[in-house]
Every structure is written in structure tokens, then in C-alpha cells.
Amino acid sequence: MFKDKEQFKKTFNDRFVTMHGKGIGEATENDVYQTLASMIREHVTSDWMHTRETYVHKRSKQVYYFSLEFLLGRFLYNNLLSLDVLGLVQESLRELGHELADLAEEEPEPGLGNGGLGRLAACFLDSLAALGLPGHGNGIRYQFGLFKQKIVDGYQVEVPDNWLKNGNMWEVRRADKAVDVPFGGHVWLEQHGEGYRIHHEPAEIVRAVPYDMPIVGYQNGVVNNLRLWSAESPFDDDEFLDRNKGNYKDLLAHKQSIQTISEFLYPDDTTYEGKVLRLKQQYFFVSAGLKSILQSHKKRNASLKHLGNIIAIHINDTHPVVSIPELMRILIDEEGFEWEEAWRVTKSVMSFTNHTLLAEALERWPVDMFRSLLPRIYMIVEEINRRFCKDVLENYPHLEKHMRDIAIISDGMINMANLAVVGTHSTNGVAQIHTEILKQREMRYFYEMFPLRFNNKTNGITHRRWLMLSNPLLSERISEAIGESWKQHPSDLQKLVKLAKDRQLQQDMASIKRENKLRLAELIKEENGIEVDPDSIFDVQVKRLHAYKRQLLNALHIHSLYYRLKEDKSFKMVPRTFIFGAKAAPGYHYAKEVIRYLNALATLINNDPDVNKFIKIVFLENYRVSLAEKIFPASDVSEQISTASYEASGTGNMKFMMNGALTIGTLDGANIEIRDEVEDKNIFIFGLTPQEVMNYKKYGGYSAYDQYSSQPELRRLIDSLVDGSLFGVGEFRMIYDSLLTYNDEFLILKDFMSYQQAQERIDRVYRNPELWYEMVICNIGKSGVFSSDRTIKEYANAIWNIKPVQV
Numbered sequence: 001m002f003k004d005k006e007q008f009k010k011t012f013n014d015r016f017v018t019m020h021g022k023g024i025g026e027a028t029e030n031d032v033y034q035t036l037a038s039m040i041r042e043h044v045t046s047d048w049m050h051t052r053e054t055y056v057h058k059r060s061k062q063v064y065y066f067s068l069e070f071l072l073g074r075f076l077y078n079n080l081l082s083l084d085v086l087g088l089v090q091e092s093l094r095e096l097g098h099e100l101a102d103l104a105e106e107e108p109e110p111g112l113g114n115g116g117l118g119r120l121a122a123c124f125l126d127s128l129a130a131l132g133l134p135g136h137g138n139g140i141r142y143q144f145g146l147f148k149q150k151i152v153d154g155y156q157v158e159v160p161d162n163w164l165k166n167g168n169m170w171e172v173r174r175a176d177k178a179v180d181v182p183f184g185g186h187v188w189l190e191q192h193g194e195g196y197r198i199h200h201e202p203a204e205i206v207r208a209v210p211y212d213m214p215i216v217g218y219q220n221g222v223v224n225n226l227r228l229w230s231a232e233s234p235f236d237d238d239e240f241l242d243r244n245k246g247n248y249k250d251l252l253a254h255k256q257s258i259q260t261i262s263e264f265l266y267p268d269d270t271t272y273e274g275k276v277l278r279l280k281q282q283y284f285f286v287s288a289g290l291k292s293i294l295q296s297h298k299k300r301n302a303s304l305k306h307l308g309n310i311i312a313i314h315i316n317d318t319h320p321v322v323s324i325p326e327l328m329r330i331l332i333d334e335e336g337f338e339w340e341e342a343w344r345v346t347k348s349v350m351s352f353t354n355h356t357l358l359a360e361a362l363e364r365w366p367v368d369m370f371r372s373l374l375p376r377i378y379m380i381v382e383e384i385n386r387r388f389c390k391d392v393l394e395n396y397p398h399l400e401k402h403m404r405d406i407a408i409i410s411d412g413m414i415n416m417a418n419l420a421v422v423g424t425h426s427t428n429g430v431a432q433i434h435t436e437i438l439k440q441r442e443m444r445y446f447y448e449m450f451p452l453r454f455n456n457k458t459n460g461i462t463h464r465r466w467l468m469l470s471n472p473l474l475s476e477r478i479s480e481a482i483g484e485s486w487k488q489h490p491s492d493l494q495k496l497v498k499l500a501k502d503r504q505l506q507q508d509m510a511s512i513k514r515e516n517k518l519r520l521a522e523l524i525k526e527e528n529g530i531e532v533d534p535d536s537i538f539d540v541q542v543k544r545l546h547a548y549k550r551q552l553l554n555a556l557h558i559h560s561l562y563y564r565l566k567e568d569k570s571f572k573m574v575p576r577t578f579i580f581g582a583k584a585a586p587g588y589h590y591a592k593e594v595i596r597y598l599n600a601l602a603t604l605i606n607n608d609p610d611v612n613k614f615i616k617i618v619f620l621e622n623y624r625v626s627l628a629e630k631i632f633p634a635s636d637v638s639e640q641i642s643t644a645s646y647e648a649s650g651t652g653n654m655k656f657m658m659n660g661a662l663t664i665g666t667l668d669g670a671n672i673e674i675r676d677e678v679e680d681k682n683i684f685i686f687g688l689t690p691q692e693v694m695n696y697k698k699y700g701g702y703s704a705y706d707q708y709s710s711q712p713e714l715r716r717l718i719d720s721l722v723d724g725s726l727f728g729v730g731e732f733r734m735i736y737d738s739l740l741t742y743n744d745e746f747l748i749l750k751d752f753m754s755y756q757q758a759q760e761r762i763d764r765v766y767r768n769p770e771l772w773y774e775m776v777i778c779n780i781g782k783s784g785v786f787s788s789d790r791t792i793k794e795y796a797n798a799i800w801n802i803k804p805v806q807v
Contacts, residue, residue, distance in 0.1 A: 001043050001085055005092040012096070015039055024096065030166075032098050033076070033106035036089070037169035040079050041214070047807070048214045048223040054807045055134050056300065061309065062134040063800045064293055066286060066323055067121040067316035069265070070139050070226060071113025073625030075170045075213075076104050077469050078126075082216040109626055111145015111163040112228070114266065114583075115544040116651050117355055119625070120430075120788075121316055123651070126462040127792040129217035129224045132804040135792075138289035140281060141171075141211045141228035142265045149583050149622040154599035156584055156592050171211045171228075178209045179291040180234055181284050187375045198333045200376045206258050207234040208288035218464055218488075221807045229288045231261035270587050276373060279322075279365060283374055286323040294330060304335055308348025312800040315352045315424065318363040318416040324350055324423035325380040333376070339383070351426040351799050353457070354417065355648050357437055358548070363416040370414050381419065385409045388422050392449075399445055406445045421446045421453065426799045428457045431649035431670045433690055441694065457795055458673055459649040460788035463490045466655045470629035473512045474660065478780070481505060490789060496781030506773035513636070513660060513776075520634035524579075524618050530606060532616050536575035537766055540661070541639035542623055542631055545582035545591040548646040552594050552735065553748045553755055554578070554639055558601060558617065559717050560756065565611045574766050577616045581623030581631065593734045595619070600727055632659040637762060640665035641755065643746040645690035647671075658783040660776040664758050666751070670786070677782040682775045686758035687751040696747065704744035707752070714752055 002008040016024050016035045055062060077100075080086040090100045113119060121137065128135030145161035184203030189196040208229040215224040233255055260267070260277060261284050268274045293311060294304070301310065315321055324346060331342035356362065371378040385408040392399055392406065404410045408419045421427050421443060427450075429435030435456035439447040447454050468475045468487065478486065481502075482495040499505050517534040524532055541554050558578055564571045580598055584591030602617035620627060638656030640647075640663055647669035657663060657674060664684040665671040675683050688696075696702045708715050718739055719725075721732040739749060766772050784790075796802045 001083055002088060002092075005088060005095065008088060008092045009096060011039065012036070012092070027098075029098070029102055030106045032093075033103040034169060036093070036103060037076060037107070040076070040083070041169060043083065044079065044214045044216055044223055047216075047221050048225070050221070051223045051807050052225070054805060058805060059300075059310070060134045060805050061312065061800075061802045062136065063128075063312040063314060063796075063802050064136050064138050064289065065121060065124060065128075065314050065316060066138045066289060066320035067118070068139060068282065068285070068319040069113035069118025069316075070110075070121045070125070070137055070228075071115070071118030071625060072110045072122045072125075072213075072226075073465065073629070074104060074107045074109055076100075076107050078465060079216050081464060081469055082130075082218045084219045108163040108166065108168065109145075109624055110168070111161040111265065112139065112142055114146045116649075117317060120459055120651055123460065123462040123465075123788040124792055124795075125215045125224065125226060126464060127460070127788040129215045129222050130220070130462075130464065131789060131792060131796075132217060132220055132222050132806065133792065133796055133802055134224070134805055135796075135800075135802065136224050137215070137226035137228075138285065138293075139226070139228050140262050140265075140285045141230045143230075143259075143263050144265070146265050146583065147586065151595070151599060151619060151621045154596045154603070156595050158586050168211075168213075171213050174210045174212055177292060178207050178232075179288050179295075181206045181208050181287045183280060183283070183373055185375065187379065198376065200333075204257075205234050206261060206284060207232045208284060210288070210292065222805075227289070227292065229262065229285050231258050231284060233258050266585075268587055272369070275365075276369060279370065279373055282319050283322050283326070283377070286320050287326050290323060290326055290330060304331065304337075304345065305341070307345050311349055312351065312802065313349050314795075314800070315350060315420060317353065317355045318420060321352070321363070321416040321420045321423075322374070322377065324419060325377045325384065328380050328384075329376055332380075343384075346423060347425050350424040351428075352420040352424045353428050353430065354420075354434075354438060354443075355430060357434065357442060357646060357648060364413040365416065367409065367412050367414060381408060381414060384419065384423065396449055399448070402445050417443075418446075421450065425453060426455060427453050428455045428799070429648065430457060430459045431673060432456055432458060433645070433667075433672050434648045434669060437645060437690070437694075455798065457791055457799075458670060458786075459651050459654070460786050460791035461651050461654045461658065462788050463487075463658060463784070465629070466632065467658050471512075471516065471633040471659050473515060474509075474633065474780075477505075477508050477512060486784065490784040490787035493781050493784035496777055500774045500777040500781070502777075503770070505777060506770060509660060509773050509776055510769060513634070516633040520630055523630060524620070527620065528618055530616060530618055532577045532618065533575055536577045536616070537636045537762070538577050538579060538634055539637040539639065539762075540579045540631060540635040540656070541641070542579070542581035542620075542628065543650075543652050545584040545588070545594060547590060547594075547738070548746050549642050550746055550748055551580065551582060551598065553641055553751065554580075555594070555598050555601060556714075556717055556748070556752065557756060557759060558605070558615065559720070560713060561615060562601070562605055562608075562611055563713075563716070565614055566608075573614055574763050575614050577618060579618045579620065579631065579635075581620045581627065583623060590734060590738065593732065597721075597732055597735060600731075604726060628655070632656055632661070635659065635661040636766070637661060638663045638665070640668070640671050641687075641751075642666060642668050643751075644668045644688050644693045646693075646746070654783065654786040657779050657786065660780050662762070662772075662775055662779060664755075664762060674782075674786070677785060678775075678779055682778045684758045684762055686754040688747060693747060702743065702747065702750065704740055704749050707744070707749035708740060711749075711753065714749060 020031050080089055093100050125137050145163055147158035148161045150157040182202030182205050185201045187200045209232050210227045213226040261280055267277045269278050327346045328342050331337040429438045439454050486492040521532050521534050599619055605611050605615050632655045638661040640653045644666045650669045666687040667689050721736045722730050
């Protein structure tokens with residue numbers, strides 16, 4: 001790409017003058033960023049085209065990953081690493097008077113995801129490209145991300161995340177590939193020979209315009225594609241005004257109605273209109289994606305009968321499940337397939353990942369709403385349901401009494417998870433315990449009918465972003481210790497385990513950790529105005545704020561330490577900095593109260609000289625990928641404390657582990673597999689088992705009040721939420737009621753003592769640096785199995801049947 005620094009600097013200077021019409025001496029940081037990004041994109045574009053041509057020439061089977069979220073993070077560093085020019089560019093820019101790290105801050109962070117679901121999709125795209133596998137993403141180009149979080153007087157405040165206000169250097173608009181997506185209207189049948197022809201006259205047509213972003217493989221010349229759809233009017237202004245007799249207000253209303261489809265990630269669905277918009281979003285990107293894929297396919301293939309041999313479509317959670325009836329519609333209405341043949345093809349193409357065990361997250365749509373917005377799609381869903389129920393009655397008559405649970409349409413609702421299992425050839429969970437719970441509890445009747453469809457694919461993370469890019473000091477030291485093969489084969493990190501007792505390596509790991517903690521401490525001082533001790537334990541919980549993730553359990557433990565430090569002068573502890581980062585959904589008032597409680601504790605503790613020598617609390621606002629890249633390398637303790645059996649997998653646990661943080665966690669999600677890899681001695685496990693939690697949920701028998709009554713320390717903590725001793729009278733009544741009035745749904749009080757004991761063990765072990773860093777090295781060494789490269793190989797071989805392609 002660039003032979004040496006001199007060639008880079010000359011090319012850069014020439015490009016800068018051409019783009020900006022001024023000399024480099026007048027450059028702003030944003031000018032320099034745009035120049036560099038344009039150079040990198042230009043180089044990537046040739047590989048992008050060549051990759052596409054190679055896939056076509058070799059007739060490679062390709063997978064399309066349909067997801068409502070892609071939490072990508074910034075592209076600049078990642079692309080420079082993948083192109084093997086990161087060091088050269090960094091040094092060249094420094095000689096030109098610019099730091100690459102400063103330029104990277106000029107890149108807007110794509111607001112295309114919320115949490116683990118979207119970040120997993122991004123890691124998967126990275127691994128597909130790095131492994132040379134033909135795999136692409138399909139989603140929505142949101143104008144605004146979820147929201148930017150501000151903390152004002154302890155409260156979460158949401159402000160728009162206008163990430164596209166200055167454009168996006170990494171995207172290409174493909175107006176020539178636009179397709180139309182219909183909504184509403186009515187459907188009728190016309191006699192046609194011995195059969196019928198379906199006609200749909202929509203009430204509204206939306207033009208879906210694709211924007212493509214290159215996904216660059218790691219030093220292999222492969223560039224896959226992420227296609228994001230933007231909603232636009234199919235008419236220009238004059239055409240619309242002609243059709244509507246010059247009514248300008250109607251034009252504005254029409255444009256606004258359409259733009260809302262791709263305006264926001266997760267619009268508020270607490271209203272009927274909000275629910276309709278979310279369903280519109282889902283059909284919009286699914287329909288556009290399928291039309292685009294099939295148009296491309298038909299240019300080179302006359303028939304769709306063997307589509308499953310050439311195309312795989314993966315449904316990431318229930319949001320894109322409407323792709324199943326949409327493909328059926330295309331095959332039947334547009335391609336003339338009979339039902340049975342269309343159904344065979346559809347199932348051969350489609351596969352599904354379930355990401356949740358929470359009933360409220362398994363999407364259900366009211367029949368009336370669905371039928372009104374998607375009349376033809378509803379007819380197909382209704383027929384799928386009729387045929388499925390008939391099959392159950394004929395072949396599994398003992399399941400008739402469970403028909404309400406397994407039917408696709410029941411009680412006036414369409415159950416999208418049920419449709420996903422019935423309409424695909426594969427359903428997978430994302431951790432061993434999650435998959436077993438799906439098979440034995442949430443989807444047990446489907447598992448009884450279709451046992452071969454269910455399988456496990458434990459999640460993974462891309463070590464390129466989460467170790468090589470975010471923690472270069474650690475990456476270099478690992479390579480010194482075991483060589484560089486782990487960069488291409490992350491399972492080779494295992495070689496570190498035999499070096500876990502090496503004193504020099506332990507000391508180097510400690511020095512690297514402290515250096516990373518110093519950097520994070522600077523950020524905390526700059527962003528929060530709080531000075532933290534880099535020699536304290538950095539105890540970190542960063543993830544979406546939800547009751548089952550139990551940030552409240554962490555907060556109550558900190559609250560208990562406050563009392564002990566205030567009242568027991570003999571109590572000693574290793575100083576700790578408790579770091580939180582979390583967004584609460586705008587309508588999730590309970591989660592917002594937990595954020596307020598955390599910030600109230602921070603105000604109380606950080607300003608108390610009796611306590612702040614030992615404890616500091618930091619809430620880092622607007623948690624996002626670029627912030628996570630700074631947090632993980634600096635963390636000592638990874639808080640993975642969800643109620644057992646509630647977290648499908650988690651991937652933050654893997655990122656912490658790979659960066660040398662030790663896990664305190666429940667036996668939940670992938671924590672179990674992490675424990676199995678590192679053994680009990682190298683992890684801090686506490687709390688109820690999944691089976692114990694499920695027994696409480698099934699049979700009852702749990703009393704939060706008994707826990708409250710029998711533990712005086714716990715009783716004092718809970719009372720202080722409302723009694724005015726620390727906060728205002730009744731200040732945190734909502735949290736108090738969640739624990740006592742509503743019987744502590746997520747068993748926080750039951751696990752509190754066990755959690756406290758695990759935290760005490762952390763304190764003891766940290767006082768022994770040799771033991772601590774032996775555990776750290778073991779965890780890093782065992783983290784390779786949690787690379788998304790391993791996960792994607794399993795998907796490619798067992799579900800998608802795609803092969804690497806040499807480009």
C-alpha cells in the first residue's frame with residue numbers, strides 16, 4: 001500500500017491539497033482525519049471490488065447476517081491494522097505534526113447499535129472477513145443512534161446522537177441499487193388458470209436506498225460488505241405535488257413519515273404508533289435486503305430452486321424474523337412457486353439465533369396491527385400457522401394441550417420466536433447453559449418436535465479490536481512471550497498458561513496494567529473531575545442497565561462497605577475504584593433509578609474523607625465502544641453478576657478476561673464456560689445455581705422479607721434507601737419496593753451474602769501479587785477459545801455451509 005514513510009507523506013500532502021485547497025500548515029485535526037480516511041478508503045475500494053468479483057467468479061456460497069443492530073465502533077484504527085500499515089502511518093503522521101490517536105477522535109462513532117447484540121454482530125462481521133469467509137451484514141442506516149447519555153444531578157438525560165451530521169467517510173451510497181418496500185393497503189386474488197394470482201395495492205411505498213460500508217479482513221485482501229438501508233420517498237417533490245394537487249403540507253407530512261423509519265434505533269414502543277414504527281423498521285430492512293440479494297442472485301442464476309446451496313440468511317434475534325414470510329411471498333407471488341417448494345427453499349436458506357431468556361424480549365405482535373401494516377405477509381404467516389398446527393395435531397397429538405404456547409398465532413398475537421423456529425433449519429443458543437435452558441424450558445416442545453434443529457454456538461469477541469488494538473502494550477508483551485502466531489490463531493494464547501508462574505512475566509503484566517490504569521485515571525479526571533488511585537483495585541461493571549444484570553447488587557455492596565469504613569476503625573481493605581458505565585432505555589424508569597442511586601452513592605462517598613481514601617465511585621457517562629476500548633485494558637475485576645439463568649451469554653466477560661481482569665460472577669451465560677476453562681481457583685464464583693433460580697421461579701418458596709429480617713446489615717442498607725438517614729425520606733422508594741414489596745424478582749438479597757464473601761476473597765488475593773498475576777496470565781491464556789473466529793468457524797461449518805475463499 002505504502003512502501004515507506006516518504007511515499008506516504010508525499011501522497012498524504014498531495015491528497016490534502018486536492019481535498020481542502022490549502023496547505024498542510026492550515027490543517028485542522030478534522031481536515032487531517034478526512035484526508036487520511038479518504039486515502040484508506042480508496043485503497044480498500046479496489047480490494048472491495050476484487051473480493052466481490054472473486055465470490056461471483058468462484059460461485060461461492062455467501063451468508064447475509066440480518067441484524068437490527070451493528071455496534072461497529074470506529075473504523076480508522078481497525079482498517080489500518082487490517083491493512084498492516086498502522087505503525088507506518090502512526091510514525092509518518094507524527095513527523096507531519098499529528099498524532100493518530102487525536103485524529104481517531106475526529107471519527108464519529110456509528111450509532112447503529114445498543115449493547116451486546118449489536119457488538120456481537122460487529123465482531124462476527126470482523127471474523128468473517130478475517131477468515132476469508134463470504135459473509136455480509138444487512139441492517140438499517142439510522143440517522144440517529146440510540147441516544148447520547150448525559151448525567152445531570154445524578155439523573156440520566158438523553159440527547160440525540162447525530163452521528164451523521166458531518167457525514168461518514170466509510171460509506172458509499174448506492175442509489176442505483178434502491179428498492180421499493182410496500183406497506184398497508186389491501187390484497188386481492190385474481191383467477192389465473194387453475195390457480196390464483198395475488199395482487200397487493202399498498203397504501204404507502206417507501207424507497208430503501210442502500211449505503212455500503214467495507215468490512216476489511218485482517219491482512220488477507222478480503223473486504224466484505226455491510227449494507228445499511230435508508231428510508232426515502234419514491235417520488236421527487238414535484239412528482240408528489242402533482243399527484244396530490246400541490247398540497248405542500250402533505251408533502252412535508254409524507255417525507256416526515258418515511259424518514260422516521262430509519263431515523264432512530266429503537267423508537268419508543270410504549271405507544272401504539274411506536275409499535276407500528278418498530279414493525280415497519282423490521283419489515284423495511286428485511287424486505288429491502290431480500291430483494292437486493294435475490295436481484296443479484298438472479299443475474300447469475302436462472303433458478304431459485306436450489307437457493308439454499310448458494311445463499312444463507314441468518315436471523316440475529318427475533319427482529320428480522322419477518323424475513324421468513326417475506327421470502328415465502330417472493331417465491332410464491334413473484335416466482336410462481338407452489339407452497340411446499342417455497343417452504344422447502346425458505347427453510348434451507350434461513351437460520352436463527354436466539355439471544356434471550358426474557359419473555360418480554362421474545363417479540364409478539366398484535367394480529368390487527370400486523371395485518372393492517374403487512375396484509376400479504378399476514379396471510380402467509382396465517383397459512384404457516386395453519387399448516388404447523390395441523391402437523392402438530394397429526395404427528396404430536398400429546399402436544400395439543402400446549403398449542404397456545406407453540407402456535408405462531410395465539411390469543412390475538414403473532415409469536416415471532418415460534419415462527420423463527422418453525423421457519424428455519426437451525427436454531428442456536430449462544431452459551432451452553434443458555435442452549436440447554438432453551439431446549440429444556442423455553443422451547444422444550446419445539447425441541448421435542450425438531451431436536452436436530454437445536455444447537456449451541458457460544459459467543460465470541462474479535463481479539464483484533466479487543467486486544468491488539470485496545471491494548472497494544474499487552475499484545476506486544478504476549479508476542480514476546482509466545483511469538484505472534486496467536487494473532488492469526490487466537491487459540492495459541494493457550495501457550496501463556498505454562499508461563500503463569502514466571503515472575504518476570506507477572507511483573508511485566510502488573511506494569512502494563514498500571515500503565516493502562518494511569519491512562520483511564522487521566523480520562524476519569526478529565527471527564528468526571530474525580531482523582532482515582534491507579535494502585536487501587538479497578539472494579540468495573542459496564543453493560544446495559546437492566547434489573548437482571550444486577551448493578552443494584554454491586555451498589556448495595558459498596559453501600560455496605562461505606563458503613564463498615566465509617567463505623568469500624570479496625571476494618572481494612574485494599575483501596576478500590578468502582579467504575580460503572582451503563583445506559584438505561586428511555587422508558588425504563590426503574591433502571592434510571594438505579595443510575596440515580598449509583599450517582600447518589602458516588603456523591604456521598606467521594607466527598608467523605610473518612611471513606612474516600614479507600615473507595616471511589618465513578619459513573620462514566622455515554623458508555624460506547626470507544627470508551628470500552630479504554631476501560632477493559634485498565635480493569636482488575638470484571639463484574640458479571642446477573643441472576644443465574646437470565647443472561648444468554650455475555651461478551652463483556654470475554655473482553656475483560658482477554659485483557660487480564662479477573663471475573664466475579666454467577667454461574668450464568670458464558671461465565672460457566674469461562675469457569676470451566678480457567679478452573680474455580682482462577683475465578684470468583686458466587687450465588688445461586690441456574691437450577692436453584694429456576695426452581696424458585698417454578699415452585700416459589702423465596703421470601704425477600706425473610707432475607708431482610710434475618711440479616712441486620714442488609715436490613716439497614718435497605719431501610720436507608722427510604723428512612724432519610726443518608727438520602728431524602730422516601731428517596732429511593734422504587735428500589736425499596738422492588739426488593740420488598742415485589743419480592744426481589746432477581747434474587748439480589750438471596751445472593752448478597754455470597755457476593756460479599758466473594759468480594760472479600762478478591763481483597764485477600766489481591767494482596768498477594770504473585771498469586772493475582774498468576775491468575776491473570778491464566779485467564780488471558782485461556783481467553784483464546786472465546787475469540788469470535790472460533791464461533792464463526794462453527795457457524796460456517798455447521799449451519800451456513802460456507803467455505804473460505806482465497807482473494
